[in-house]
Amino acid sequence: MNTLFKIPAKLCMLMIISLTLGGCVATMKDQVLDTNSETQLQKRSYQTRAFDTPDKQKVLRAVISTLQDLGFIIDRADATLGSVSATKLDSYLLKITVTVRPRGEQMLVRANAQYNITPVEDPKPYQDFFSSLSKSLFLQAQNVD
DSSP, X not given: OHHHHHHHHHHHHHHHHHHHHHHHHHHHHHHHHOOOHHHHHHHHHHHEEEESOOOHHHHHHHHHHHHHHTTOEEEEEETTTTEEEEEEESSXXXXXXXXXXXXXXXXXXXXXXXXXXXXXXXXHHHHHHXXXXXXHHHHHHTTOO
C-alpha cells in the first residue's frame, strides 16, 4: 500500500513542476513579444537619423570620429556591415552601437546605447550624438579638418 501512494505523489510533483515552468516560459515569452508599438516607434524616432549623402564610408568615418570626440573608445568597426561599436568608461560603463545603412540617396544612421546593462531610453544623449555627427559631416563636406 505504501508504493501506491509514492507513484501518485511523484506524478503529482512532476505535474506541479511542469505547470510552474510552463507558466514561467509563457511569462518570458509574453515579455519578449509584448511590444508596445508606439513606444518602439518613439525610441526608433530618436535613435535614428537620415543624412543626405550616398557615401556610406564618409558617414562611417564621421561616426567614428564623433564617438572618439565624445570620449568613446572604438571596440569594433565593420565597413561591410556598416556597424561601429564603442565603449566609454568614466566611473560607469556606456556602450553604443551605431549602424549605417543606405536608404535611397540617403544614409540611415541608428544608434543604440546601454548604460551598464540598462538600455538608454532618454532621448537627450541620442540628440547630442546626432548633433555632433551632423556637425562632423558638415565639416567633412567643407573639407575642414
